[in-house]
Amino acid sequence: MSHVDAFTPTFRHGSDPYHLGHGTGEARHSARGHGEGGPASKRVIVGYGFWIFLLSDIVMFSAFFAAHAVLQTATAGGPTGRELFDPTSIALETACLLVSSFTCGMSAVATGARSRLWTQVFLFVTGLLGAAFLALEAHDFAGMIAAGAGPQRSAFLSSFFALVGCHGLHVTAGLLWLGTMMAQVYVKGFRPNILRRLLCFNLFWHVLDIIWIALFTMVYLIGEGR
């Protein structure tokens, strides 16, 4: 989210000689908020606003995490995490998301180079990896439910399906957004508003991976040890 990045629109020098409605650039030498140098650029403000949303989303996840942490041993005589989780599958899911975060970053680099082709290629690879993650997760869930370890079995499993399922829903929403962005880049190209949407999508996708780090550590790795 630094000032000049892949999503900073590029302009011919002097295209806005009077700095109408935009910062003169003074403010970046001191903290924002003093009014010195005018308001920050739209890209910075959009990034900030979306970051606030993401943080609120993380706070919402923290409630699910807290519920799961409290209920982790409340198995009601049912199966425990150690019996249910398949470490290979979790490692594969983790790998899918981590690599997809990297390819998402590569799509941002391609956007910075204003290459439509490579942006699309890397977005597509990101989407494939995200879909692979979802397929693995759905397969795990289906196996657990078929074995009688569905969300209604115990408080532990209710909180597990709520937390992991919520993350899965976020990934699903991310995939829909990704498809939309590919279509918009194809039709509209790298206009400033499309660049801002790509910035937000990148932030969203990377934050999903950060939540997954907390998730595989707390739910699977620490949970497995119990």
Place this chain on the structure above:
Amino acid sequence: MTDERQVLDEIGLDDIAPGVTEAANYSIRGAIWTYAIGFGLAVLLTVASFATVKTPLIWGPGIAVMLSVLAVAQMGVHLVFFLHMTSDPDNTNNALALAFGVLIVLLVVFGSLWIMGYLGGRLMPAGEMPQHMMQMQR
């Protein structure tokens, strides 16, 4: 990166108006390196996490602490290398918002664990509680 930014600052090239998209003033090689370094560190930390569970080298109760440290480190790596969180003045608001978010997350998670643990402990002496009730309490 820094040099380029200074140049951009001087000529005001990144000053904003809707309009022309020209070739970006953006170091592709530097950006790829940032993501590659971040990815390498993230892979190392992830592998370390999964190895921590498998290895007999670490004392049992220490495993959770080790995993937490690795997870926090990896989140830091993602924030810096993927989300480009910096100490740049433009990032002050983002960093402050993050700090507040982290505060709330810690309050919610550890507050819940603390309160529920306290209530569980007060309800009945653990020794007298039948096994199935203990599980429900927690």
